[in-house]
Amino acid sequence: MSDAPTAARPQPGMAAGALARVAVLPVGLALRVLDPPMRWLQRAIGVRRMAYVFLLPNFAFFGLFVFLPIGINIVFSVTGGTALFPSERPYVGAEQFAYLFDCGSYLDPSSCREDHFWRGVANTTKFVVFQVTAMVLFSLITALVLNMKIRGRGFFRAVYFFPVLLSPVVVALIWKWILQRDGLLNAAITTLGGQKILFFVDPGWAMFWAVFVSVWAHMGFYTLILLAGLQAIPADLYEAAEMDATPRWRVLTRITLPLLWPNMIVVIVLALIKGAQTFDEVFVLTGGGPGTATLMVVQYIYETGFASQVQNFGLAAAASVVLGLVLFVLTLLQFAAARRKEI
Numbered sequence: 001m002s003d004a005p006t007a008a009r010p011q012p013g014m015a016a017g018a019l020a021r022v023a024v025l026p027v028g029l030a031l032r033v034l035d036p037p038m039r040w041l042q043r044a045i046g047v048r049r050m051a052y053v054f055l056l057p058n059f060a061f062f063g064l065f066v067f068l069p070i071g072i073n074i075v076f077s078v079t080g081g082t083a084l085f086p087s088e089r090p091y092v093g094a095e096q097f098a099y100l101f102d103c104g105s106y107l108d109p110s111s112c113r114e115d116h117f118w119r120g121v122a123n124t125t126k127f128v129v130f131q132v133t134a135m136v137l138f139s140l141i142t143a144l145v146l147n148m149k150i151r152g153r154g155f156f157r158a159v160y161f162f163p164v165l166l167s168p169v170v171v172a173l174i175w176k177w178i179l180q181r182d183g184l185l186n187a188a189i190t191t192l193g194g195q196k197i198l199f200f201v202d203p204g205w206a207m208f209w210a211v212f213v214s215v216w217a218h219m220g221f222y223t224l225i226l227l228a229g230l231q232a233i234p235a236d237l238y239e240a241a242e243m244d245a246t247p248r249w250r251v252l253t254r255i256t257l258p259l260l261w262p263n264m265i266v267v268i269v270l271a272l273i274k275g276a277q278t279f280d281e282v283f284v285l286t287g288g289g290p291g292t293a294t295l296m297v298v299q300y301i302y303e304t305g306f307a308s309q310v311q312n313f314g315l316a317a318a319a320s321v322v323l324g325l326v327l328f329v330l331t332l333l334q335f336a337a338a339r340r341k342e343i
Contacts, residue, residue: 041053070324072086073317073320073321074317074321075089076089076313076314076316076317077096077097077314077317077318077320077321078091078092078093078094078096078314079091079092079314080092080095080096080314081314082310082311082312082313084313089314092314096314096315096317096318097318097321097322099113099114099315099318100114100117100315100318100319100322102114103118106118109121109122114315116292116295116300117297117300117319119292119295120292120295120296120297120299120300121297123207123292123293123294123295123296124275124276124278124296124297124298126207127207127210127211127214127275127278127282127294127296128272128275128276130207130211131211131214131215131271131275131278132268132271132272132275134211134215135214135215135218135219135222135267135271135275136222136264136267136268136271138215138219139219139222139223139225139226139267140226140264142160142219142223143223143226143227143229143230144230144252144256146160146223146227147227147230147231157227160219160220160223161220161221161223161224162220163216163217163218163219163220164217164218164220164221166217168217168280168281168284169280169281169284171213171216171217171281172213172280172281172282172283172284172285173284175209175213175216175285176284176285179199179200179209179285180199180200181196181198185197185199200285200286200289200290201290202290203290203291203293203294206286206289206290206293206294207293207294209285209286210281210282210285210286210294213281213285214275214278214281214282217281218271218274222267222270222271225263225266225267225270226260226263226264226267228263229259229260229262229263229264230256230260233255233256233259233260237255237259238251238255241255261338262338265334265335265338268334269331269334269335272327272330272331272334273327273331276297276323276326276327277298277323277327278296278298279296279298279299279302282294282296282299283296283299283302297319297323298323300319301316301319301320301323302316304316304319305317
């Protein structure tokens with residue numbers, strides 16, 4: 001005897017369809033409930049104003065978690081004392097900023113009343129110059145190579161992007177394990193007959209590895225941005241240049257780089273902001289040492305406001321306001337330069 005008819009048997013596609021309908025059932029019910037009030041609201045304020053209704057949750061989110069903290073930070077920067085609540089802090093005006101900028105020479109941190117802040121400024125400036133330069137250069141080279149028709153291109157793209165997925169703390173701990181006195185790198189050096197190098201004791205080596213680890217950890221993200229820009233360049237331009245026997249360096253300087261400039265501006269601005277705000281990787285890797293050789297501005301803000309025995313919230317807030325203003329001005333200057341070059 002034959003089994004039951006085939007049509008009566010449950011099919012895999014039918015089961016998947018039923019499961020999908022059950023999964024979207026709450027969404028459908030929610031839409032049915034929201035439909036009448038949304039229609040009424042649309043008739044009341046008009047179709048054009050409905051965009052503000054959908055943007056309102058984002059505005060509320062940014063207002064609560066971005067603009068409100070910025071306002072509170074500004075309030076702390078112009079008040080003094082050790083109290084936590086703003087209502088209990090006396091108004092001191094620009095006293096915190098005057099204390100930060102009280103220097104005999106801004107090029108000599110030891111002549112400043114708050115010398116750790118200016119050492120952090122000097123170290124952050126040095127870090128940003130080397131880190132952003134290396135980041136942009138290596139990201140550009142990597143993007144140009146990965147844009148070529150090479151074997152295993154997809155694999156190498158994934159490999160270069162993989163460090164971006166790791167937590168900065170995890171990245172710093174891995175490299176600290178490699179670079180410490182009895183770490184992997186020193187083990188390799190001694191195996192080859194060399195002497196151990198105390199990377200975290202020498203200020204030059206400490207800054208070098210802070211820059212290297214930061215570039216290694218974030219280069220994949222900027223490479224992806226530049227790679228997207230390279231793939232958006234029309235292939236017809238390269239074919240025309242090839243037909244004219246244009247040298248490769250000329251193609252790079254006259255076609256690739258000019259058309260890649262908008263992406264380069266994005267990379268430079270993001271790398272600059274990220275570099276000036278660096279904290280977690282360097283803090284875990286070197287702790288700001290040796291001494292204050294790798295002390296960054298954000299670490300100074302953290303230690304002044306939270307890690308020191310006497311928590312000076314006002315001074316930390318003033319330093320963060322100064323950092324934010326500097327980044328804002330630098331970003332505006334970069335966008336202005338980019339727009340002038342496009343024109």
